Amino acid sequence: MSVIKYTKEEVFEALEGALKNTRIKNALLQHDEEMKRDIFVYTKNKTSLELVNTLIEYCYWYAYISNTVAYNLQYQQNEEICFEDVTLSEREGVSEVEKIKQDARRTSSVNYNMYTNNGNSFYPEQYLKYWQIIVDTYKQIESLNEKDFLVFEAPLNYPCVMHEDKAKENIKIENLGAFHLIENEEDFNEKLAYYKNPKISHYYEIVSFAIKANS
DSSP states (O other): OOOOOOOHHHHHHHHHHHTTOHHHHHHHHTTHHHHHHHTGGGOTTOOHHHHHHHHHHHHHHHHHHHHHHHHHHHHTOOOOOOOSOOOOOOOTTOOHHHHHHHHHHHHHHHHHTTSOTTOOOOOOHHHHHHHHHHHHHHHHHHTOOTTSEEEEEEEOOSOOOOOSSSOOTTOOOOSSEEEEEESSHHHHHHHHHHHHSHHHHTTOSEEEEEEEOOO
16 A cells, blocks of 8 residues: 655645535535534634535645645655645636546545555544545445436525526525536536626525536
């Protein structure tokens, strides 16, 4: 067994994908009350969705640290932990479905490489169960066949109101947002532009899309 060292850019590229993944957020939201209890001191006055976003960021941050520490111990190195902001690649030419698959593989690999050959890991126990939920959810995504759909989302950080086809004033519905099944990325971009329209976007917190997996 060897320990692969990942850069902050590589880990945070997967983080960026996780923050857009509806399946992961829904899985974590099943533990809403536990999250508020476990990390309350860091997340006062946050909504459930804001809490999930913060939690995902913490989980990947500690995964990056744990990978670096495991590598240093295994090979007696002194690789520094990066505390600076990083610029992520655009992954141009990569479909949204393939990005999700890449994020799933990267998350799984980072998880594997958080441990030394002796099985030691320094991931904070406080966040470990939530990290494992992310890892397990990505495993489920990787197992999808061509008849399944991979779900991703475009977060729109506005108060949440949702209607089937179009937003209507004074309708207050408790929901994460709107959902659409789309055929291709051109259709996705067209619908996303609709929800980013200032006249529409303030009605939605998250707009979710499903695109059919490549056969």
